[in-house]
Structure formats: structure tokens, C-alpha cells
Amino acid sequence: MENKTPASTAAPARARITKAACVGGGVIGGGWVARFLLAGIDVAVFDPHPDAERIVGEVVANAEAAYAALTQAPLPKRGALTFHGSIAETVAGADWIQESVPERLDLKRSVLAEIDAVAHPGALIGSSTSGLLPSELQAELQHPERFFVAHPYNPVYLLPLVEIVGGRATAPETIRDAIRLLEPTGMKGVAIDKEIEAFVGDRLLEALWREALWLIKDEICDVETLDDVIRYSFGLRWAQMGLFQTYRIAGGEAGMRHFLGQFGPALKWPWTKLTDVVDLDEALVDRIAAQSDAQNVGLSIRRLEQIRDQNLVGILQALKGGDDGRGWGAGKLLADFEQGLWRQAAASAGTDDSNAPQPLSVRVSPSWIDYNGHMTEHRYLQVLGDATDHVLRSIGVDLAYVEAGASYYTVESHLRHLGEARLGDTITAESRVLSFDGKRLHLFHRLTREADGATIATGEHMLLHVDRASGRTAPAPATILRRIAALAAAQAPEIGKGDTGRAIRPATPPAECATPATPTATRSHRG
Numbered sequence: 001m002e003n004k005t006p007a008s009t010a011a012p013a014r015a016r017i018t019k020a021a022c023v024g025g026g027v028i029g030g031g032w033v034a035r036f037l038l039a040g041i042d043v044a045v046f047d048p049h050p051d052a053e054r055i056v057g058e059v060v061a062n063a064e065a066a067y068a069a070l071t072q073a074p075l076p077k078r079g080a081l082t083f084h085g086s087i088a089e090t091v092a093g094a095d096w097i098q099e100s101v102p103e104r105l106d107l108k109r110s111v112l113a114e115i116d117a118v119a120h121p122g123a124l125i126g127s128s129t130s131g132l133l134p135s136e137l138q139a140e141l142q143h144p145e146r147f148f149v150a151h152p153y154n155p156v157y158l159l160p161l162v163e164i165v166g167g168r169a170t171a172p173e174t175i176r177d178a179i180r181l182l183e184p185t186g187m188k189g190v191a192i193d194k195e196i197e198a199f200v201g202d203r204l205l206e207a208l209w210r211e212a213l214w215l216i217k218d219e220i221c222d223v224e225t226l227d228d229v230i231r232y233s234f235g236l237r238w239a240q241m242g243l244f245q246t247y248r249i250a251g252g253e254a255g256m257r258h259f260l261g262q263f264g265p266a267l268k269w270p271w272t273k274l275t276d277v278v279d280l281d282e283a284l285v286d287r288i289a290a291q292s293d294a295q296n297v298g299l300s301i302r303r304l305e306q307i308r309d310q311n312l313v314g315i316l317q318a319l320k321g322g323d324d325g326r327g328w329g330a331g332k333l334l335a336d337f338e339q340g341l342w343r344q345a346a347a348s349a350g351t352d353d354s355n356a357p358q359p360l361s362v363r364v365s366p367s368w369i370d371y372n373g374h375m376t377e378h379r380y381l382q383v384l385g386d387a388t389d390h391v392l393r394s395i396g397v398d399l400a401y402v403e404a405g406a407s408y409y410t411v412e413s414h415l416r417h418l419g420e421a422r423l424g425d426t427i428t429a430e431s432r433v434l435s436f437d438g439k440r441l442h443l444f445h446r447l448t449r450e451a452d453g454a455t456i457a458t459g460e461h462m463l464l465h466v467d468r469a470s471g472r473t474a475p476a477p478a479t480i481l482r483r484i485a486a487l488a489a490a491q492a493p494e495i496g497k498g499d500t501g502r503a504i505r506p507a508t509p510p511a512e513c514a515t516p517a518t519p520t521a522t523r524s525h526r527g
């Protein structure tokens with residue numbers, strides 16, 4: 001259905017979302033709440049479910065755990081979360097109102113009409129609907145120009161894509177404002193040019209779902225096998241490239257034309273029952289439910305959500321390093337989002353001389369655990385490196401400084417492992433300037449396990465100030481040196497005996513193991 005672009009009557013939207021309202025706080029509404037909250041946006045919720053606060057709270061807790069593993073970038077101060085007894089109270093003052101009530105046209109129309117009647121003129125109203133047409137949803141609204149579909153993907157707090165679909169009465173600037181306003185939350189709004197039931201993603205998913213149901217109905221395989229075929233093959237591909245880019249490659253050097261030439265005829269072969277719709281009768285529902293129960297023995301939905309989130313965090317981080325480190329797809333979006341968070345943190349923190357860095361806290365994620373069941377050694381250096389970056393940003397050596405052509409490079413590190421960190425442990429890094437001069441910066445970090453305050457590692461590092469273009473050392477500007485001096489004066493955290501200036505002392509093998517070739521302390525020490 002062609003969207004006719006109505007005369008622009010929408011009130012101008014705000015520069016960024018300061019307050020969001022979520023009407024419906026279930027699987028998707030809860031995900032929106034978490035996405036907005038963790039972007040520093042206050043969120044008001046209306047949901048008549050007696051357990052709404054618990055359910056939303058559990059989704060937000062999952063999201064916080066996922067973000068702690070996803071990024072070291074400093075999230076803004078979390079928004080305030082409030083629950084209300086009416087839609088009018090919930091949407092009061094909200095810039096973005098997201099409707100996520102059950103997928104029923106009558107219910108959505110009535111809820112949207114109630115929202116539209118009380119929302120302030122500049123508010124945008126989005127619906128999470130999986131497939132209802134925006135023109136039908138906005139048909140009875142007083143201000144339809146500000147309404148659109150904002151269809152997300154579960155989990156909303158980790159999957160960044162939102163399909164933005166206008167109806168016949170939606171103003172063009174509403175679509176533009178919606179996409180712009182989502183950006184600071186780390187989401188990627190994509191405008192769908194024409195409205196159609198289920199938009200783009202869900203039409204593709206529906207095709208796959210229908211074929212999958214036939215395969216189970218016809219006893220070709222069971223649900224676990226079908227899921228394995230997806231997740232051990234093209235499911236991995238789709239995490240980093242879509243259908244057309246994947247098939248372009250599948251065409252070999254001749255690309256898409258060859259692919260279409262070779263596999264085009266198959267479209268007429270009985271490779272799918274797509275146009276037939278399986279009858280989800282009681283017997284088939286029972287079979288699918290029984291097979292799904294067998295596939296997920298001992299795994300609650302919350303546990304499956306946590307496993308899903310850990311997997312998605314790992315995929316997103318891998319994609320962040322894609323394309324030779326420039327980031328690829330959702331990983332590039334994550335890298336850009338993080339840069340925005342660092343810039344925002346630098347801008348709001350300022351870099352006055354007294355700005356000692358707050359201790360850095362990180363949670364040990366599954367991908368950090370090795371075969372010994374504890375945090376593996378190179379992750380200690382990652383945390384120490386993040387702690388160094390934390391100090392550098394606090395003295396003004398942030399992204400803008402680096403992009404201006406100078407930086408500090410680490411040239412020597414001494415890392416001591418004094419304890420273990422296990423999955424889920426929170427580690428805190430406290431840092432101190434040990435010494436400095438015009439070009440050198442000598443840092444010390446202490447890593448402690450939050451649960452018991454035990455020191456699990458220390459790092460002593462020497463950094464050199466460099467001119468990035470030449471790659472040669474260069475004196476740091478006085479403004480930077482002044483801030484370093486202020487940090488050095490803080491003299492915290494405490495340095496214990498033997499914490500710094502260490503060298504690794506060689507070992508001496510037992511006499512019975514010594515041979516003329518065996519290096520011993522004195523011989524290897526002589527070099």
C-alpha cells in the first residue's frame with residue numbers, strides 16, 4: 001500500500017529522548033524499557049499485569065548483565081524507571097511513546113487512541129506490532145501524523161534493528177525524527193518504503209516458519225534437528241551478512257548473475273511448500289510442544305534468555321573486530337555507539353585537573369573463561385589496558401585527542417597474577433600515577449575482586465607520548481602534564497611492598513633434573 005506523504009503537520013520532535021513511555025511491559029515492552037533505561041532515558045511504564053514490575057525488572061537485569069559484558073564504554077547514568085496506573089500518567093511529558101500490547105488490532109487501536117488523546121503535541125508514538133498495517137492502526141487517531149510502526153527484534157536491548165514504517169497519514173519528518181532519536185540508544189532505525197503486512201523481517205521469518213512447520217508436520221525431522229541445521233550453518237552466516245550479500249558470494253567470481261542463473265530454475269522445483277499453510281491442529285501442536293520440551297530440558301526461559309544474550313554479546317563483539325578491525329554490520333554499529341558513549345562521557349566529565357578517574361568495574365563474561373574454569377591470562381591484560389584507557393581519558397587523552405594526532409602508547413608492562421576471577425565476578429581496577437616526565441607516563445593498576453576485596457592482579461606499565469603521524473615520541477602538552485601531576489598527587493591506591501619495580505626471578509631446577517643444557521638461575525641470568 002503506497003504511503004501518500006501527507007502535508008507536514010507533526011510538531012517538531014525534541015533533539016533527543018529525555019523521557020520514554022512504554023505501554024505494555026511484556027517480552028518486547030520490557031526490552032524497550034531496558035534499551036531506553038540503559039541509554040540514560042527515564043521510562044514510565046503502564047501494564048495491568050499484576051507481575052509487570054517483576055517481569056520488567058527481570059528483563060532489565062538481563063539487559064544490564066548483557067551490557068556489562070558487551071562494552072567497557074561508560075553508559076550514561078541509568079534513567080529512572082516508574083510504573084503508573086493509567087496511560088495518561090504514563091505518557092505525561094514523554095517524547096517517545098512505545099506501544100507493545102498484544103497483537104490484536106482492536107486492542108491496539110483502542111490503546112493508541114487513548115495515548116494519542118493525552119500525549120503532548122511533540123511526542124512520537126510508535127507501535128511494536130509485528131505485522132499490522134500502520135494505516136489501519138492510525139485510522140482513528142486525532143494526530144496520526146506522529147504515529148508509525150517501530151518494529152523491533154527480541155531482545156530489544158541487544159538487537160539494534162527497528163523497522164520504521166509510516167502509514168498513509170504519517171508525516172515524513174516523523175520517520176526521520178524517529179530514526180534520529182533512536183541513534184543515541186544504540187539502535188538502528190531503518191525506514192521501510194511501503195507499508196505491507198509484517199513489513200520485511202517478519203515476512204521473511206514467516207516464510208521460514210511455515211516451511212519449518214511443514215517439515216515437522218511431515219516428520220522430515222524433529223525441532224531440535226531443524227534448529228541445529230539453522231544454528232550450525234546459515235544462522236552463523238546471517239549474523240554477519242544478509243541473504244543477498246551471502247548469495248552474491250555463493251555465485252562465485254561471477255557473483256549474483258551467476259547465482260541467479262544457476263539457482264533461479266530451482267524456484268520452480270518443489271523445494272518448498274511455502275504457499276500451502278500447515279494446519280496447526282492439536283496433534284501437531286502437541287508434537288511440537290513435546291519436542292521443544294525435550295530440546296530444552298532443565299532450561300528455564302530466563303536461563304535461555306541469559307544464554308542467548310551471552311551468545312549475542314560474543315557475536316556482536318566479534319563483528320566489532322570485523323573488516324580488519326573497522327567493524328562490520330552490527331559490530332560497526334556497536335563500535336560507533338561506543339565512540340558516542342566515550343565522547344558523551346568526556347564531554348560531561350570535563351577534564352579539569354582534579355578529575356581523578358573513578359575505579360573501573362567489569363564483569364567476567366563466559367568468553368573470558370578458559371579450560372581451568374577461571375579468567376584466562378590475556379583477559380587480565382585487556383582489563384589493565386581498559387584501566388589505562390580510563391586514566392588517559394581522565395587526563396584528556398580521549399578520542400578527540402587521538403584523532404587530533406597524538407596519543408600515549410604502552411611500551412612495557414609487568415603483570416602479576418595474585419588470585420583468580422571466575423564467571424560473573426565483578427572486578428574493580430584502581431589506578432595511580434607512579435611517575436612521569438615530558439614523554440613518559442608510569443602507571444600502576446590494582447585489580448580487586450568485588451565480592452571479597454581480594455587483589456587478584458596488579459599491572460605496572462610504562463607509556464610514551466607519541467606523535468601518531470611520525471610514530472615518534474613527542475613531549476606531551478602542558479595541559480596534559482598538569483592533569484597527570486594532579487593524579488600523581490592523589491597518591492591512591494596504596495602501593496604495597498613489592499607491588500612495583502619487580503622483575504621475574506628465574507627458577508632453579510631440582511638437582512636431579514639439571515643437565516648441562518638445563519638453564520639455571522645463574523647461567524640464564526648471565527644471559
Ligand SMILES: NC(=O)C1=CN([C@@H]2O[C@H](COP(=O)(O)OP(=O)(O)OC[C@H]3O[C@@H](n4cnc5c(N)ncnc54)[C@H](O)[C@@H]3O)[C@@H](O)[C@H]2O)C=CC1
Nearest residue numbers: 024025026027028029047049100101102103128129130154
Ligand atoms: N515476542 C516477540 O518476539 C515480538 C513481539 N512483537 C510485538 O510486540 C507486541 C507485544 O508482544 P509481546 O511483548 O511478545 O507480548 P507479551 O504478551 O509478552 O506482552 C504484552 C503485554 O501487554 C500487556 N497488556 C495487555 N493489555 C494491555 C493494555 N490495555 N495496556 C497496557 N498493557 C497491556 C500485558 O499485560 C503484557 O504484559 C505485539 O504487538 C507483538 O507482535 C514485536 C517483535 C517481537
Ligand SMILES: C[N+](C)(C)CC(=O)CC(=O)[O-]
Nearest residue numbers: 129130152153154202205
Ligand atoms: C514471531 N514474531 C512475529 C513475534 C517475531 C517478531 O515480530 C520479530 C522477532 O523478534 O523475531
